[in-house]
Structures are given as structure tokens and as C-alpha cells.
Amino acid sequence: MAVRLDVRKLTVELPTQTGWVRPVNEVSFTLGEGETLGIVGESGSGKTMLSLALMGLEPPGARRKGEAWLHERDGAADLRGINLIAASPDEMRPLRGREMAMIFQEPMTALNPVMRVGSQIEEAIRVHESGASKNDIHQRAIRALEQAALSEPEQRARQYPHQLSGGLRQRVMIAMALAPGPGILIADEPSTALDVTVQKQILELLAKLRKELQLSLLFITHDLGVVAQVADRIIVMYAGRIVEDGPTAEVLRRPRHPYTEGLLRAAPRLARGNLIPIPGTVPALNALPPGCAFAPRCPYHVTECDAAVPELRPASKNHNARCILVPCAQPTTTN
Numbered sequence: 001m002a003v004r005l006d007v008r009k010l011t012v013e014l015p016t017q018t019g020w021v022r023p024v025n026e027v028s029f030t031l032g033e034g035e036t037l038g039i040v041g042e043s044g045s046g047k048t049m050l051s052l053a054l055m056g057l058e059p060p061g062a063r064r065k066g067e068a069w070l071h072e073r074d075g076a077a078d079l080r081g082i083n084l085i086a087a088s089p090d091e092m093r094p095l096r097g098r099e100m101a102m103i104f105q106e107p108m109t110a111l112n113p114v115m116r117v118g119s120q121i122e123e124a125i126r127v128h129e130s131g132a133s134k135n136d137i138h139q140r141a142i143r144a145l146e147q148a149a150l151s152e153p154e155q156r157a158r159q160y161p162h163q164l165s166g167g168l169r170q171r172v173m174i175a176m177a178l179a180p181g182p183g184i185l186i187a188d189e190p191s192t193a194l195d196v197t198v199q200k201q202i203l204e205l206l207a208k209l210r211k212e213l214q215l216s217l218l219f220i221t222h223d224l225g226v227v228a229q230v231a232d233r234i235i236v237m238y239a240g241r242i243v244e245d246g247p248t249a250e251v252l253r254r255p256r257h258p259y260t261e262g263l264l265r266a267a268p269r270l271a272r273g274n275l276i277p278i279p280g281t282v283p284a285l286n287a288l289p290p291g292c293a294f295a296p297r298c299p300y301h302v303t304e305c306d307a308a309v310p311e312l313r314p315a316s317k318n319h320n321a322r323c324i325l326v327p328c329a330q331p332t333t334t335n
């Protein structure tokens with residue numbers, strides 16, 4: 001599988017009154033062509049900041065470190081790709097939308113309330129296709145609405161966001177994101193604000209579009225049950241760091257980090273017995289424990305956990321966890 005996105009030690013730092021904090025801390029992963037990578041973690045673990053940093057939309061004053069290589073579709077055209085972290089605003093502008101797009105939990109924050117939804121989709125296309133005719137762009141906007149499974153697209157196009165239900169607004173958002181034809185879609189909690197039935201429809205739509213359009217999908221959610229339905233691989237984030245990553249089935253069957261274990265016990269669709277919430281909350285970024293950030297909430301905590309931040313250790317092939325309970329790999333002997 002060709003790699004579309006190769007993120008290496010991406011760090012985002014924000015200035016606060018007590019100094020710089022790191023909502024995203026040395027995060028590394030790859031996203032393959034046509035792959036769905038789930039990023040899961042409680043609210044405040046850095047998921048949105050990670051997506052915004054990849055899109056070059058981090059808050060003013062933030063600084064980014066590390067690399068995020070965007071590779072061309074079909075691999076061969078430009079093997080080295082472009083580093084999104086080093087790209088200038090002028091280099092980023094054509095990539096945003098055309099190569100990678102993002103959808104949010106609350107579509108109203110991204111939609112213009114006083115503009116008909118059709119015109120908004122047309123504008124998203126026009127940014128990248130200044131030479132296309134008015135009629136061409138209109139037809140593409142209608143096709144995008146159809147693709148997002150909106151019935152009577154001509155009529156919908158003439159409506160304003162507030163005239164649509166939450167589910168329809170999210171479909172419009174998806175249509176707008178996909179209209180310029182990006183290969184990578186970042187979906188940040190796209191179904192969180194919706195009721196269960198509509199949530200299911202949106203997840204099914206995204207799964208269908210991913211397949212049809214060969215999208216590479218970064219699917220972000222706080223709900224391990226949702227990610228289990230859509231992702232090929234999972235990354236679990238805690239206090240800005242990856243604490244576990246691996247193939248979905250394996251992480252769910254045999255979580256290797258106590259935090260992932262806790263998320264599983266608290267997930268309505270996955271827990272085997274009674275739902276048991278994880279005690280406590282995600283620590284404030286300016287008051288992180290000295291060693292493992294999960295230590296204050298961890299049932300297995302021992303003194304050794306406080307010595308230093310544990311490294312991500314290989315638990316099995318393609319499966320890693322940042323916990324001292326994962327046995328260190330045996331040193332290999334060459335003679």
C-alpha cells in the first residue's frame with residue numbers, strides 16, 4: 001500500500017501564561033492509500049490540534065515541529081512529497097481542499113449561515129478551478145451533493161444551512177469537502193453531535209465514499225465503538241502522545257495499554273460486562289505527571305512508571321504500546 005501521509009515526530013506547542021504546552025507531542029504515523037486510520041482518545045487528548053496542524057490551521061501563536069510528508073497519489077509521481085510542516089502558506093493553499101480536506105463535528109462552524117449551501121460548494125470548487133465555467137462548477141456541486149446521498153440536490157443547493165437537519169448539514173459538509181476531489185479526508189468527530197440512527201448513516205456514507213473514491217481517511221473520535229466500525233488501524237492518544245497503535249481487530253482483542261483497556265471497558269458497543277468509566281480526567285498540559293501521563297488513573301501503576309515517560313514498545317508485529325508492562329524486546333545476538 002502506497003503511503004499518502006507520513007507524519008514524523010509532529011509536535012504542536014502553544015504559549016500559555018505558565019510557558020509552552022504540547023497538545024501534540026512527537027506523534028508519528030503513516031496513512032496508506034485507501035486506508036482508514038482511526039485516532040481515538042478522550043476529549044482534550046490532542047486529536048483536533050493534530051488535524052489542524054496537518055492542515056496548517058493551528059491557532060495563531062502555535063509552533064509546529066517535526067515533519068508531515070504528503071505524497072502524491074499513485075506513489076510514483078513524487079516519491080519524496082511535500083513536507084506540510086515546512087510548507088509556506090502559498091504552498092499550503094492549493095493543497096488544502098484539493099489534496100486534503102477536513103470535516104468537523106459541528107458543520108455550522110464551517111458553513112456560512114447566510115449563504116445557500118450550493119453556492120458554498122461552488123465556491124469550494126472555484127478556489128481550485130478558476131478557469132471552469134459557471135455551469136460546469138454548478139454541475140459539479142450538484143454531483144457532490146448527489147455523492148453525499150442528498151435527495152433532490154437542486155432543491156437542497158438553494159437552501160440555507162439552518163433549513164437543514166443536523167444529519168443533512170453534515171452531508172453538505174462532506175459534499176463540500178469532497179467536491180474539489182481530495183485524496184485525503186480528515187473527519188474530526190463527524191458523527192458525535194448526531195443521534196444514533198443518523199450517526200450510523202453518516203458512518204456508512206463515509207465508508208461508501210472511501211471505497212468509491214479510494215480516499216485515505218483519518219477518522220477521529222472519542223468513541224472506540226465508532227472507530228471499531230470504520231478503521232483498519234487505530235492510534236490511541238493520551239495527553240498529546242500516542243500511547244498505543246496497531247491493527248483495529250488486534251488492539252480491540254488484546255489492548256496492551258491500560259488506557260486502551262479502560263476505553264474498552266467504558267465503550268457502550270464494545271464492553272463485555274457493565275460499563276466502567278475510567279476514573280479521573282486527562283491531566284492539564286501544564287501539570288503533566290513526571291513519568292507516564294496515565295499514571296494517576298492507572299490501576300497497574302508502580303513507582304517505576306514515574307521515572308520517565310515510557311517509550312512506545314513493540315507488543316507484537318505492527319502493534320505498539322507506551323507502557324512499562326510491555327516487555328522490552330529481547331536484544332538480538334549476532335553471534
Ligand SMILES: Nc1ncnc2c1ncn2[C@@H]1O[C@H](COP(=O)(O)OP(=O)(O)O)[C@@H](O)[C@H]1O
Pocket residue numbers: 014023041042043044045046047048049050059285
Ligand atoms: N487555542 C488553544 N489554546 C490553548 N490550548 C488549547 C487551544 N486549543 C486546544 N487547546 C488545548 O489543547 C489540548 C488538546 O485539545 P484538542 O486537540 O481540542 O483535543 P481533542 O480534540 O482530543 O478533544 C487540550 O488540553 C486543550 O485544552
Ligand code: SF4
Pocket residue numbers: 257258259292293294295296298299300301302305310322323324325
Ligand atoms: S507505564 Fe505504568 S502507569 Fe503508565 S500505563 Fe503502564 S503501568 Fe500504567
Ligand SMILES: [Mg+2]
Pocket residue numbers: 047048049188189
Ligand atoms: Mg476534538
